[in-house]
Amino acid sequence: MSKFGFISIVGKTNVGKSTLLNKILERKLAITSRKPQTTRNRILGAWNHEDIQAIFLDTPGVHTGHKKALNKYMNQVAMHALKNVDLILFIVDRDRWGEEEERIIKQLNGSKIPVILVINKIDRIKNKEDLLPTIEKLKAKFDFEEIIPISALKNKNAPKELYEVINNYLPHGQPHYEEDFVTDLSKEFFISEIIREKAINRLGDELPYSISIIIDALKEDKKLLSISATIYVDSKSHKPILLGKKGDMMKSIGTAARKEIQFEYDKKVFLELWVKVKKKWTDDVNWISQLGYDLKKYEN
Ligand SMILES: Nc1nc2c(ncn2[C@@H]2O[C@H](COP(=O)(O)OP(=O)(O)OP(=O)(O)O)[C@@H](O)[C@H]2O)c(=O)[nH]1
Ligand SMILES: [Mg+2]
Known part of the structure; x- marks a missing residue:
C-alpha cells in the first residue's frame, strides 16, 4: 500500500534545516548560509521513493528578539508548520537548547503529530562519548517518538534511520503529485x-x-x-x-x-x-x- 504525507522541518535558526532538506532531496532546493535567518518562507520539496511520496516543508528558523514585520511573518510560517502535517522533524544543533526550542515545545504539547528529534552537527562533537549525555538530556524535554543524531553537512547521504522513520510514520495514502513534481516555487x-x-x-x-x-x-x-x-x-x-x-x-x-x-x-x-x-x-x-x-x- 502506498504512503503519502507532509513532513515539516522545524527548529531554531541556523541549526541546518535547509541543509537537511537538500540532503534528503539530493539537490539544492533551499539556500543555506552560516548566518542566521537565511530561509524566509516555506520551501516545499517533494520526495518520491518506491511507493512513498513525502512532501517536505522547510521553514524559517524560529527566532526571538527581532520585532519587525518580516520576523513576525517568518516565525508565523515556522509555527504554522507545527500543525496540519503528518510528521515533524525537530532539528537541534547538538545539545543547544534555548528559548526558541521551548517555544516550539509549547506549541507541540497536546498535539498528536509524531515528533522526531534530529540532533544535527554531530561532526562538531569531538568526543563521540559526549553524544550519549546529549541524547539523555534532550530525551527529557519532550516525548519524542525517536531521536536521530546526524550530520546534514558531512554525511554523504541522509541517514537510513531517517528514511525508516518516514516509512514508519507516514499514513497510507495515494500520491497527490506527479512523480516529477519537485516544488511549487517559481x-x-x-x-x-x-x-x-x-x-x-x-x-x-x-x-x-x-x-x-x-x-x-x-x-x-x-x-x-x-x-x-x-x-x-x-x-x-x-x-x-x-x-x-x-x-x-x-x-x-x-x-x-x-x-x-x-x-x-x-x-x-x-x-x-x-x-x-x-x-x-x-x-x-x-x-x-x-x-x-x-x-x-x-x-x-
Ligand atoms: N558542521 C556542520 N555544519 C552544518 C551542518 N548542517 C548545517 N551546517 C551549517 O550550518 C549553517 C546553517 O545551515 P542552514 O541549513 O542554512 O540552517 P537553517 O536551519 O536552514 O537556518 P535558517 O534558514 O536561518 O533557519 C550553514 O553554514 C551550514 O553549512 C552539520 O551537520 N555540520
Ligand atoms: Mg534555512
Missing part, C-alpha cells in the same frame, strides 16, 4: 534566492537581514536566460557596502549568481543587477507582500 523565486545567497555569503553580519531581491524582468528562449534584478537595501548607508569599491562587491555577487543559475537551468545566463534603497522595508507589510510573502496565509 523560477523567479529560485533565481532571487540564488542571488540572495551569494549576497549573504559576501556581506558582513548585519546586511543579510536587510536585503531583498526583486526580479524585474525574466526572458527565456532555448539557449539564453536573460534576467534583470534589483537588490534592495533598507537604508542609504548600506548601498555603498553592497556596491563595494568600484562596484566589485556587486560584480562578485553577480558572477557567482550567474554561474549557479547557468548550472541550474543548463543554459547561458545574462544577469543584470541593480541596487536600490527601500527604507525600512523589513517593517513594511506592503513591501513584504510584494516580495511574495503571504502574511495572511500563516496568521493562525
Whole structure:
C-alpha cells in the first residue's frame, strides 16, 4: 500500500534545516548560509521513493528578539508548520537548547503529530562519548517518538534511520503529485534566492537581514536566460557596502549568481543587477507582500 504525507522541518535558526532538506532531496532546493535567518518562507520539496511520496516543508528558523514585520511573518510560517502535517522533524544543533526550542515545545504539547528529534552537527562533537549525555538530556524535554543524531553537512547521504522513520510514520495514502513534481516555487523565486545567497555569503553580519531581491524582468528562449534584478537595501548607508569599491562587491555577487543559475537551468545566463534603497522595508507589510510573502496565509 502506498504512503503519502507532509513532513515539516522545524527548529531554531541556523541549526541546518535547509541543509537537511537538500540532503534528503539530493539537490539544492533551499539556500543555506552560516548566518542566521537565511530561509524566509516555506520551501516545499517533494520526495518520491518506491511507493512513498513525502512532501517536505522547510521553514524559517524560529527566532526571538527581532520585532519587525518580516520576523513576525517568518516565525508565523515556522509555527504554522507545527500543525496540519503528518510528521515533524525537530532539528537541534547538538545539545543547544534555548528559548526558541521551548517555544516550539509549547506549541507541540497536546498535539498528536509524531515528533522526531534530529540532533544535527554531530561532526562538531569531538568526543563521540559526549553524544550519549546529549541524547539523555534532550530525551527529557519532550516525548519524542525517536531521536536521530546526524550530520546534514558531512554525511554523504541522509541517514537510513531517517528514511525508516518516514516509512514508519507516514499514513497510507495515494500520491497527490506527479512523480516529477519537485516544488511549487517559481523560477523567479529560485533565481532571487540564488542571488540572495551569494549576497549573504559576501556581506558582513548585519546586511543579510536587510536585503531583498526583486526580479524585474525574466526572458527565456532555448539557449539564453536573460534576467534583470534589483537588490534592495533598507537604508542609504548600506548601498555603498553592497556596491563595494568600484562596484566589485556587486560584480562578485553577480558572477557567482550567474554561474549557479547557468548550472541550474543548463543554459547561458545574462544577469543584470541593480541596487536600490527601500527604507525600512523589513517593517513594511506592503513591501513584504510584494516580495511574495503571504502574511495572511500563516496568521493562525
Ligand atoms: N558542521 C556542520 N555544519 C552544518 C551542518 N548542517 C548545517 N551546517 C551549517 O550550518 C549553517 C546553517 O545551515 P542552514 O541549513 O542554512 O540552517 P537553517 O536551519 O536552514 O537556518 P535558517 O534558514 O536561518 O533557519 C550553514 O553554514 C551550514 O553549512 C552539520 O551537520 N555540520
Ligand atoms: Mg534555512
